Amino acid sequence: MKAAGSMQGKLGLGVALTAVAGAAHALAEPWQLNMTPGVTQTSREVYDLHMWGLYVCIAIGVVVFGAMIVAMVKFRKSKGAVPATWSHNTVAETIWTIVPILILVALAWPATNIMIKMAYTEQSDMTVKITGYQWKWGYDYLNVGEKPYHVHFISRIDPRSDRTRELRSGQDPWAVKDKDYQGVERNTYLLDVDHPLVLPTDTKIRFVVTGDDVIHAWWVPQLGWKQDAIPGIINDDWTSIHEPGIYRGQCAELCGQDHGFMPIVVKAVPKAEFTKWLDEQEALATKADAPAASPTAAPSAP
Amino acid sequence: MTTHATAHHDDHHDDKPHGFLHRWVYSTNHKDIGTLYLIFAFIMVCVGAAFSGVIRTELMKPGLQFVQPYFFNEMTTMHGLVMIFGAIMPSFVGLANWMIPMMIGAPDMALPRMNNWSFWILPFAFFLLLSTLFIPGGAPAGGWTMYPPLSIQGGDSVALMVFSIHLMGISSIMGAINIIATILNMRAPGMDLLKMPVFVWSWLITAFLLIAVMPVLAGAVTMLLTDRYFGTSFFNAAGGGDPVMYQHIFWFFGHPEVYIMILPAFGIISEIVPTFSRKPLFGYQAMVYALASIAFLSFIVWGHHMFTVGMPLGGELYFMYATMLIAIPTGVKVFNWVSTMWGGSMTFEAPMLWAIAFIVLFTIGGFSGVMLALVPADFQYQDTYFVVAHFHYVLVTGALFAIIGAIYYWWPKWTGRMYNETWAKVHFWWSAVFVNVLFFPQHFLGLAGMPRRIPDYNVAFADWNLVSTIGAYGMYLTPFMFFFILWHSKKHGAPAAARAWEGAHGLEWTVPSPAPFHTFSTPPVIHDEDLAHGDVSH
Numbered sequence: 095m096k097a098a099g100s101m102q103g104k105l106g107l108g109v110a111l112t113a114v115a116g117a118a119h120a121l122a123e124p125w126q127l128n129m130t131p132g133v134t135q136t137s138r139e140v141y142d143l144h145m146w147g148l149y150v151c152i153a154i155g156v157v158v159f160g161a162m163i164v165a166m167v168k169f170r171k172s173k174g175a176v177p178a179t180w181s182h183n184t185v186a187e188t189i190w191t192i193v194p195i196l197i198l199v200a201l202a203w204p205a206t207n208i209m210i211k212m213a214y215t216e217q218s219d220m221t222v223k224i225t226g227y228q229w230k231w232g233y234d235y236l237n238v239g240e241k242p243y244h245v246h247f248i249s250r251i252d253p254r255s256d257r258t259r260e261l262r263s264g265q266d267p268w269a270v271k272d273k274d275y276q277g278v279e280r281n282t283y284l285l286d287v288d289h290p291l292v293l294p295t296d297t298k299i300r301f302v303v304t305g306d307d308v309i310h311a312w313w314v315p316q317l318g319w320k321q322d323a324i325p326g327i328i329n330d331d332w333t334s335i336h337e338p339g340i341y342r343g344q345c346a347e348l349c350g351q352d353h354g355f356m357p358i359v360v361k362a363v364p365k366a367e368f369t370k371w372l373d374e375q376e377a378l379a380t381k382a383d384a385p386a387a388s389p390t391a392a393p394s395a396p
Numbered sequence: 397m398t399t400h401a402t403a404h405h406d407d408h409h410d411d412k413p414h415g416f417l418h419r420w421v422y423s424t425n426h427k428d429i430g431t432l433y434l435i436f437a438f439i440m441v442c443v444g445a446a447f448s449g450v451i452r453t454e455l456m457k458p459g460l461q462f463v464q465p466y467f468f469n470e471m472t473t474m475h476g477l478v479m480i481f482g483a484i485m486p487s488f489v490g491l492a493n494w495m496i497p498m499m500i501g502a503p504d505m506a507l508p509r510m511n512n513w514s515f516w517i518l519p520f521a522f523f524l525l526l527s528t529l530f531i532p533g534g535a536p537a538g539g540w541t542m543y544p545p546l547s548i549q550g551g552d553s554v555a556l557m558v559f560s561i562h563l564m565g566i567s568s569i570m571g572a573i574n575i576i577a578t579i580l581n582m583r584a585p586g587m588d589l590l591k592m593p594v595f596v597w598s599w600l601i602t603a604f605l606l607i608a609v610m611p612v613l614a615g616a617v618t619m620l621l622t623d624r625y626f627g628t629s630f631f632n633a634a635g636g637g638d639p640v641m642y643q644h645i646f647w648f649f650g651h652p653e654v655y656i657m658i659l660p661a662f663g664i665i666s667e668i669v670p671t672f673s674r675k676p677l678f679g680y681q682a683m684v685y686a687l688a689s690i691a692f693l694s695f696i697v698w699g700h701h702m703f704t705v706g707m708p709l710g711g712e713l714y715f716m717y718a719t720m721l722i723a724i725p726t727g728v729k730v731f732n733w734v735s736t737m738w739g740g741s742m743t744f745e746a747p748m749l750w751a752i753a754f755i756v757l758f759t760i761g762g763f764s765g766v767m768l769a770l771v772p773a774d775f776q777y778q779d780t781y782f783v784v785a786h787f788h789y790v791l792v793t794g795a796l797f798a799i800i801g802a803i804y805y806w807w808p809k810w811t812g813r814m815y816n817e818t819w820a821k822v823h824f825w826w827s828a829v830f831v832n833v834l835f836f837p838q839h840f841l842g843l844a845g846m847p848r849r850i851p852d853y854n855v856a857f858a859d860w861n862l863v864s865t866i867g868a869y870g871m872y873l874t875p876f877m878f879f880f881i882l883w884h885s886k887k888h889g890a891p892a893a894a895r896a897w898e899g900a901h902g903l904e905w906t907v908p909s910p911a912p913f914h915t916f917s918t919p920p921v922i923h924d925e926d927l928a929h930g931d932v933s934h
């Protein structure tokens with residue numbers, strides 16, 4: 095997405111807001127103002143597009159609101175302003191019809207480029223199926239390259255968050271903490287699960303997303319997109335994560351009483367580590383039973 | 397034209413029906429029905445605000461302190477339905493009833509008895525809807541958008557909600573037919589279409605939108621009803637149906653619906669700004685054509701609410717481009733309002749303050765709208781508080797601010813009394829500050845990753861949520877302020893002149909204040925200077 099990216103560079107305005115957003119924090123920060131740039135090529139392009147859209151809006155706002163302020167200061171009756179009688183100006187009207195068209199093209203162009211890239215789910219290295227349930231996520235590793243896998247597990251909110259979030263539980267949401275990938279303790283209230291989705295870095299991963307009961311939406315802001323998980327429909331998406339880390343998200347489509355309590359945690363690890371982990375899981379899954387793996391067979395953390 | 401001669405006479409010769417029943421329940425008078433609509437809408441604003449009070453109180457800090465998540469969902473759902481169908485839409489119909497006949501020189505609405513029905517259906521509709529709070533299983537909890545399969549999981553509230561929406565739809569359609577019939581048939585001689593006030597234009601176009609899309613909503617919810625009770629599978633994937641089809645149908649209604657809630661506001665602002673700028677509206681015809689093109693475009697952009705359902709690339713591109721187009725006529729309107737102010741001789745009475753706040757804050761809502769139209773960015777924004785911020789800027793600081801401005805603007809005409817300007821300014825500034833404290837931080841929350849419609853959240857979102865709740869509490873005082881100011885004006889306000897505002901043009905200002913019970917029983921002779929926008933035929 096060159097247009098938006100270079101625009102931002104040229105304008106050099108991104109600094110303040112980007113700083114607040116934090117380079118690649120896996121979690122939102124208190125008082126955070128802006129979108130995360132995320133940890134994938136796509137998420138950064140999305141972020142740049144967002145910033146480009148924001149700058150365009152701010153620029154138009156400065157012109158329009160500036161004109162209003164000048165008008166309100168200059169053309170007040172209390173300052174003896176005499177009202178003009180004109181009510182047309184063809185030149186001005188033409189300009190403010192044409193210029194917005196050009197601005198919109200400048201927005202639509204980079205957006206289109208990103209969309210085309212995001213829609214291209216082919217040539218992926220592996221496939222993971224995501225299923226939304228009321229109120230948990232199911233993950234199936236279908237294949238890596240040509241090799242089929244049978245690893246399946248369910249990912250639920252972590253019991254500690256789950257207890258704390260009970261009505262008048264008396265427990266402190268601020269006390270729910272966990273170590274992040276760098277080993278730093280951070281608050282993970284409502285954003286932690288029993289079994290994270292483990293993924294390799296620098297791998298094009300294709301997701302097929304569906305719903306089992308009602309519509310959910312799978313969203314990890316760091317990856318740059320969300321996708322509705324709809325019963326009877328299979329959607330596909332892809333990602334390729336650059337930095338190892340733990341990335342947290344939530345269900346983003348109202349799905350009933352515990353909609354707010356079905357978090358998503360992606361644990362991105364280097365490829366070798368991932369392969370080792372997956373093969374262990376595969377061994378467990380195929381050993382546990384030949385005909386049908388227990389759906390809740392819990393994977394061990396890598 | 398009778399103006400001051402009759403301005404101060406009292407109502408004895410108006411032959412108003414006597415007794416509450418005859419005056420209000422059997423009413424066929426456009427002014428009384430307008431009043432009924434506005435009172436009803438005011439009550440519904442308070443009810444809807446109470447629901448939002450539950451929401452904002454629960455969201456004040458992390459952890460669940462007050463309500464169970466399911467009840468929280470009932471509150472968000474009811475808040476949306478009540479505010480949209482009970483508050484905003486009836487307010488605009490009330491204003492239409494009061495003003496359209498007076499603005500076009502007609503004695504009343506074209507179909508007065510139907511007008512009575514249009515209004516009196518509404519209390520029954522909302523009785524049904526609100527009664528769901530007290531039935532087993534509780535109120536609907538699937539969101540005001542009622543997406544299946546979730547929306548039909550609940551108890552029997554589904555049926556009551558669907559019937560209630562049918563009634564609201566009938567009410568809206570009858571109201572719309574009435575408005576179209578009135579505008580097309582009852583204009584005084586000389587009131588050509590392109591001499592009508594922009595408010596009348598905006599309602600003519602809105603009425604067509606209503607007739608076009610309310611039946612679509614009725615169809616969609618009827619399908620929900622039969623899926624729920626009669627074993628059909630319109631939206632049930634297991635039976636061969638498609639949940640996404642509901643969303644297409646719903647938003648084919650839903651996007652025009654959001655313009656139903658803003659076009660009359662555009663009309664109001666186009667009346668207020670010229671009056672207090674003492675300068676004719678800039679680009680009258682462009683304003684009318686912009687309204688018409690926005691209305692047309694509103695039918696072909698519904699997919700922008702569904703960017704994350706997994707439409708094919710081509711569909712997403714189409715809906716993105718089409719949605720962006722709406723920004724052009726919308727921009728024309730904003731530029732024209734600013735140009736109307738430019739070179740004027742402005743004063744800043746309460747209606748003008750609300751109108752200026754509308755222009756600024758609605759435009760901010762338009763900005764976030766354009767950002768939301770960028771599909772890849774929407775993949776991040778969709779279903780977050782960013783969207784919540786967007787639609788509250790266009791609906792609260794847009795539609796609602798315009799309604800409040802309109803009430804201040806025409807109040808002297810309705811009651812014959814001025815309100816207290818100082819208190820009105822306090823009301824305005826209080827609202828302008830707190831509404832932004834309430835909604836602006838929701839942009840940040842959405843961008844930082846907080847989904848909408850959740851009762852609890854991670855502690856990182858705590859600070860801005862607290863700020864937002866403080867803003868909400870500030871806003872909850874404003875209905876009381878408004879009520880008090882209007883009540884005080886009605887009792888003690890200074891008498892209003894026929895032309896209550898120095899710069900006001902338009903037929904409504906040629907009749908006395910308060911407007912007699914029957915106006916324009918004989919069509920007025922129209923002088924160009926009485927027209928809201930002068931002679932625009934050149």
Ligand code: HEM
Nearest residue numbers: 654657658700701723762765766768769778779783787790
């Ligand atoms: C420049 C004009 C506008 C544009 C480009 C625009 C664009 C959008 C988009 C793309 C969405 C979907 C966001 C999402 O769910 O991810 C949206 C949502 C919404 N818009 Fe706008 N919008 C505009 C003006 C308005 C106006 C004038 C209104 C109403 C008066 C309005 C009311 C809404 C509402 C109620 C929603 C959310 C509905 C829901 O999901 O509950 N918008 N808008």
Ligand SMILES: [Cu+2]
Nearest residue numbers: 310345349353
């Ligand atoms: Cu969900």
Ligand SMILES: [Cu+2]
Nearest residue numbers: 651654700701
């Ligand atoms: Cu829309």
